[in-house]
Amino acid sequence: MSVAIKRALLRAVAVPFPSGGGRCCTAAVAQAESVQLSKEASLYVHWPYCLRRCSYCNFNKYIPKADNGSVMADCLQRETETLLRLSQVSRITSVFFGGGTPSLAHPSTIARVLETISRHASLPEGAEVTIEVNPTPVGRSRLKEFHQAGVNRFSIGVQSLRDEDLKLLGRDHDSQHALQTLAEARRLCPGRVSVDVMFGRPRQTLGSWERELSELLSVCDDHVSLYQLTVERGTGLFKQVELGQLTLPAEEVMAAMYHSARTLLLRHDFHQYEVSNFARGNAVSRHNLNYWKGRQYIGVGPGAHGRFAPLGEGGAVREARVQTLEPDFWIQEVQHRGHATRKRIPLATPLGLLEEVLAMGLRLTEGITHQHWQVFSPEAELYKVFGTFPDVENLLLNGHLILDDRGLRCSWDGLALLDSMLPTLLLALESYMDR
Ligand SMILES: C[S@@+](CC[C@H](N)C(=O)[O-])C[C@H]1O[C@@H](n2cnc3c(N)ncnc32)[C@H](O)[C@@H]1O
Ligand SMILES: C[S@@+](CC[C@H](N)C(=O)[O-])C[C@H]1O[C@@H](n2cnc3c(N)ncnc32)[C@H](O)[C@@H]1O
Numbered sequence: 326m327s328v329a330i331k332r333a334l335l336r337a338v339a340v341p342f343p344s345g346g347g348r349c350c351t352a353a354v355a356q357a358e359s360v361q362l363s364k365e366a367s368l369y370v371h372w373p374y375c376l377r378r379c380s381y382c383n384f385n386k387y388i389p390k391a392d393n394g395s396v397m398a399d400c401l402q403r404e405t406e407t408l409l410r411l412s413q414v415s416r417i418t419s420v421f422f423g424g425g426t427p428s429l430a431h432p433s434t435i436a437r438v439l440e441t442i443s444r445h446a447s448l449p450e451g452a453e454v455t456i457e458v459n460p461t462p463v464g465r466s467r468l469k470e471f472h473q474a475g476v477n478r479f480s481i482g483v484q485s486l487r488d489e490d491l492k493l494l495g496r497d498h499d500s501q502h503a504l505q506t507l508a509e510a511r512r513l514c515p516g517r518v519s520v521d522v523m524f525g526r527p528r529q530t531l532g533s534w535e536r537e538l539s540e541l542l543s544v545c546d547d548h549v550s551l552y553q554l555t556v557e558r559g560t561g562l563f564k565q566v567e568l569g570q571l572t573l574p575a576e577e578v579m580a581a582m583y584h585s586a587r588t589l590l591l592r593h594d595f596h597q598y599e600v601s602n603f604a605r606g607n608a609v610s611r612h613n614l615n616y617w618k619g620r621q622y623i624g625v626g627p628g629a630h631g632r633f634a635p636l637g638e639g640g641a642v643r644e645a646r647v648q649t650l651e652p653d654f655w656i657q658e659v660q661h662r663g664h665a666t667r668k669r670i671p672l673a674t675p676l677g678l679l680e681e682v683l684a685m686g687l688r689l690t691e692g693i694t695h696q697h698w699q700v701f702s703p704e705a706e707l708y709k710v711f712g713t714f715p716d717v718e719n720l721l722l723n724g725h726l727i728l729d730d731r732g733l734r735c736s737w738d739g740l741a742l743l744d745s746m747l748p749t750l751l752l753a754l755e756s757y758m759d760r
């Protein structure tokens with residue numbers, strides 16, 4: 326699996342599932358699920374522009390040189406159409422407009438992409454359609470039109486409720502803007518609004534983080550995504566930290582922040598369903614769940630990635646696909662050949678696919694059920710692959726990992742240590758497949 330794709334995927338989101346139940350009929354159910362899943366996919370649309378660069382961000386984003394909204398809309402429609410045809414998917418189960426700052430896109434662009442999807446596949450009534458919104462006055466003013474265009478879930482990039490921190494991170498909004506945007510989004514889509522918030526920020530203390538999160542929980546809706554601030558190479562923040570101009574909280578403070586946030590969220594009835602994601606009731610993100618469940622998804626727009634099996638090209642081998650990153654080149658390629666897929670990596674070997682299923686699935690609190698594993702690995706069951714590998718046995722013995730009738734999953738403590746456990750698990754998988 327490419328490191329870039331793995332990291333991009335690890336950034337994304339997910340949900341809980343009913344537990345696996347008995348294992349006697351899992352093979353038949355898994356096979357039926359596998360057939361059904363090949364006809365379905367989620368669809369991600371990347372809007373690559375931002376008004377400015379936040380100091381910590383290394384996502385695929387550009388400051389627009391000119392207003393090319395209309396050509397972008399044409400090309401997003403064209404690429405959607407081409408990739409839908411290539412994938413031969415008949416049903417789109419969720420759509421996610423991410424970025425960059427998709428709330429800078431004109432609402433008619435969102436409407437046009439959704440119409441294109443409906444023309445070439447079925448997009449069931451009520452399917453989750455999310456747009457990420459930067460909580461600026463412009464973002465807020467467009468919420469109603471996005472909703473009218475077909476959006477039924479908002480993901481608001483609040484990041485922090487502390488104005489001095491927002492400034493430090495280079496955000497283009499303040500906490501009042503965020504609160505107003507959140508209130509308007511909740512009015513339009515009650516129960517279907519998510520907030521992104523980052524902890525582990527420069528100069529942040531455990532006490533100030535706990536107070537800030539409590540404030541946020543008193544105003545937010547039913548979904549929270551909680552990210553530990555990562556210092557990414559090549560960003561302004563990286564330079565500031567390297568030059569000693571800014572310091573981040575120590576590792577053990579970060580760990581305590583994550584722990585106290587999980588506890589606080591639970592006290593407010595948010596159940597954790599994934600490393601970074603919490604929901605009240607069933608407000609989980611269906612789209613991101615599909616990523617973590619290893620299901621097919623189509624990526625449209627500059628730098629978008631996808632996972633699907635293009636039919637008619639030598640059988641149905643699933644591929645990891647990445648679209649051209651830079652928007653001007655992406656536009657040229659879409660105009661020239663209908664799509665701008667830059668990289669295609671066939672996931673032809675069972676190992677490649679299973680590595681993804683493992684790395685993604687263990688992010689869910691539910692983990693990987695036997696039935697889910699069997700969809701991708703009909704031959705080698707979880708017990709056989711992981712149950713006898715000595716280093717995995719240690720993880721099971723110390724209680725960070727659980728392997729039982731439900732499947733393989735992290736314990737509460739283990740979830741915080743997933744990154745350090747994954748190499749051992751991947752090694753166990755590799756050595757089993759080498760046999
Ligand atoms: C790529 S942004 C796009 C959404 C929107 N432009 C925004 O900034 O609100 C998606 C989310 O990724 C998270 N993110 C981006 N860079 C990050 C970093 N270096 N560390 C942790 N989280 C990050 C932020 O919480 C952000 O809301
Ligand atoms: C970090 S997640 C945040 C989602 C949000 N917390 C929620 O629950 O809706 C979203 C970001 O991941 C990236 N992303 C998600 N799916 C992607 C895909 N298929 N291709 C490229 N980037 C993707 C985008 O940069 C997007 O802004």
Ligand code: SF4
Binds near residue numbers: 377378379384482
């Ligand atoms: S607005 Fe979002 S995508 Fe744009 S630079 Fe900031 S964090 Fe990155």
